[in-house]
Amino acid sequence: MPSKKTARISALTVAAVCSAVSTVVVTSPAQADSVRIHDIQGSTRISPFAGQQVTDVAGIVTGVRTYGSSRGFWIQDSLADDDPATSEGVFVFTSSAPKVAVGDSVTVSGTVSEYVPGGTSSGNQSITEITKPTVTVLSSGNAVPSATTINARSVPDAYTPAGDPAANGSVNGLTLRPKKYALDYYESLEGMNVRVSDTRVVTATDPYTELWVTVKPRENDARRGGTVYGSYESQNTGRLQIQSLGATADFPEANVGDVLKGTTAGPLDYTQYGGYTLVANEIGALEQGGLERETTREQARGELAVATYNVENLDPSDGTFADHAAAIANNLQSPDIVALEEIQDNTGAKNDGVVDADQTVNKLIDAIVAAGGPAYEWRSVSPVDGADGGEPGGNIRQVFLFNPERVSFSDRSGGDATTAVGVEKVRGKARLTASPGRIDPANAAWENSRKPLVGEFVFRGETVFVIANHFASKGGDQPLHGQYQPQTRSSETQRHLQATAVNTFVKEILATQKNANVIALGDINDFEFSRTAKLLEQDGALWSAIKSLPKSERYTYNYQGNSQVLDQILVSPSIRRSGGLRYDSVHINSEFHDQISDHDPQVLRFRP
Incomplete structure (x- = not known):
């Protein structure tokens, strides 16, 4: 790239x-x-x-x-x-x-x-x-015009005016009101020499030698130093991207919560992937905040621990297996069930017709054992070649890992890439017609996208249905900082269809067995307050457990200075009512410049 x-x-x-x-x-x-x-x-x-x-x-x-x-x-x-x-x-x-x-x-x-x-x-x-x-x-040698200071007092709290309906919602023709709107304020400084002082890092340094800071440290601040994106009306106006006019080697390797002490100054630019960007010819000294990767607690004997983790296009050629294994065995404390997203086939991005992923998964399992974790077993359904989106040739899919010493998997033949799994009643209980299987794979909602993987597990005699998801990405949405306000989120149309399909399937299970234990989890690619989440939760079939956390801790991903939710674990009413439900977003990636994935994993513990 x-x-x-x-x-x-x-x-x-x-x-x-x-x-x-x-x-x-x-x-x-x-x-x-x-x-x-x-x-x-x-x-x-x-x-x-x-x-x-x-x-x-x-x-x-x-x-x-x-x-x-x-x-x-x-x-x-x-x-x-x-x-x-x-x-x-x-x-x-x-x-x-x-x-x-x-x-x-x-x-x-x-x-x-x-x-x-x-x-x-x-x-x-x-x-x-x-x-x-x-x-x-x-x-030559003239004094440079004094830099305009950007700080909490100078940046308005309102983010942007609404665009002109006569111009398809564009703000381009509107007279700037820099004392009222943040985007107008930044635009009024376009190309000028600006400065920020003692700014906290809210997105870690990325591979493109960029980071994000905030000039409003109290604006929706996260517990660990970021800035939480909590609604479509909360745009976090203090965010500003920092690039450098100097050598790449001199750019700080910063994590969220670090501070650029002193002055960071240079011209204010506008870039494709960040909007208003301070292109610094002077960068403040990096003061490290001491942020450490989190470790969740181990599940008790009677608790079932279920996790989701997007391992970002993992294939056998990657050098991150030991790191992912350590994260699962140690930071996640070896959950009983792990739903993995973005497992690629055995040849990775090579577009050669290969769809099997046994080499990828077994290499990860071996690494987990080497890291001190359990000898997981796994189940999945291989996709049709090229049909599920993602990196061309990679054939990404969801995979279940499970610890056979703690849970068993109810294998039931018939599940494949194109056959829809159903629900039947056996001795008064809900049962899948195939396990593992795929939910409604012919539905247009899943075109060029990952189909949900569903499996039936048993823990201490109780059946738990787990649905692993990876919804359509946000690619194609208009940017928060763009000319069209409010932004059009065109990608959510497909996610709404996907959420409806999953919700319908969950309701089939609950109609068959009212108190069934159902978990839908994975990379939902949408926020906990989004329409996508509401459709998943529709009619009370599911509830997103991340809402059990304080707002300052609700995030699994970090993008353009916003700590936000993309990954979720949703539970049926019986699980929500169960004893001791605990949810943890385990921050090991999103806040760090040396991340092994761009997503944080999550763990749910409960007593079925």
Whole structure:
């Protein structure tokens, strides 16, 4: 996958790459045009000069970007106007390495363009740029305009205005109100030199040399240092992405809860995968918060422990087996049943028609034994090649691990990739027609997505039905920080159908046996407050146990500064009423820069 920093795919960029940049050094000032940077930026997100030529736009160079295809530099005008909506900074896109330095006083002539990172279909906002530039350096070594401080007081609590219905919900044409809305405030600083101080890290450093901080440390703060995303109306306005204009090796390897002490400063950019981004030429010193990976308690003799864990495209060539095994054996304390998501076939991403995953699973089981865990047995149903989505060739699927010394599996033949499992009544009890089996695999809800795996287990004489899920991803949704407000979550349409299908199956079991023990768990790819969760819970068939935790602990995943729920364990009424139900989201991955998966596992313990 190419670096996000180099992914510029718009036609504007292609045209700009084909043009040359001319730099001229003179000893006397050039004649400046009357157009200044704040005129170019204007008071909306779209420049009033978009598509037009401008001449001798004056400014001081505040930052230079030499890497990737987004090469260029930022300039800022020291002569600000009195309109807080108009930015005094702008990016000059050169396509090749710029021949200017921070502190140069320059004039720039070129074409004003609106570039949308990721392309117009992404729903992202645009960046106002000057392209095809001719640059004149007037002098060097000048003081850089003072950085504007971004802090808890300057960022409004409201996130964004609603978009213009006449413009399909876009905010682009709306006059900026930087004292009322956070996104308007950040837009009013686009391209300007900004600074944050003593900021807490809320998303760990990622492989693209980025992290997220918050300038509002008390805003929906998580117990372990993050910022919890608790509703569609709670957008956490203090979040800000940090990149660096320096060497990759100098970027801090930070975990959630660490602090960038002192000043982090540089131009404010807008990026495809993060929205408003401080591109730092000065980064605060990393003060570690001492965050440690969690370990849950061991289940008691009479407690059944059921876990879910997305192991992120695990295949035999990966080097993470020992780490995953240690997580299951030690951090999760060897649950009795583990539902795994994203187990790939024996050849991984090689698209060769292989669908079996016995080598992948057995390698993990052997590693768990080596880590001191039990000799798990396993059950699964192999998918039809290429039919379940995920990484092409990988054929990801859900797999049950179970400890045969604690639970037994009720094997019943007939389950395969295309046969729907049913429910029957035998001696007054519900029973699956096949175990393991798949729920309604021909349903259009599962097109190019993982089909739910269901199995029948017995613990201390009590039958427990477990449904392992991996719902459709959020790919294709408009970004929180995008131009369309409120965002359209197009991907949830399929998850709603999937949730309805699972809920219907659970109700079939409960209609057959009212007090049946049913657990639906896995990577639901949606929040505990979402419509998806409500459809799973519909008519009281299920209840998401993560809601038993305090709000400051409700998260399994971390994305763009938001600690959020994607993975869930939902239980039927008999389990919810059972004695001593305990739920634990075990934070071993989502908050750490050296994560082995992007998901945290969860464990449910109860007495059937």
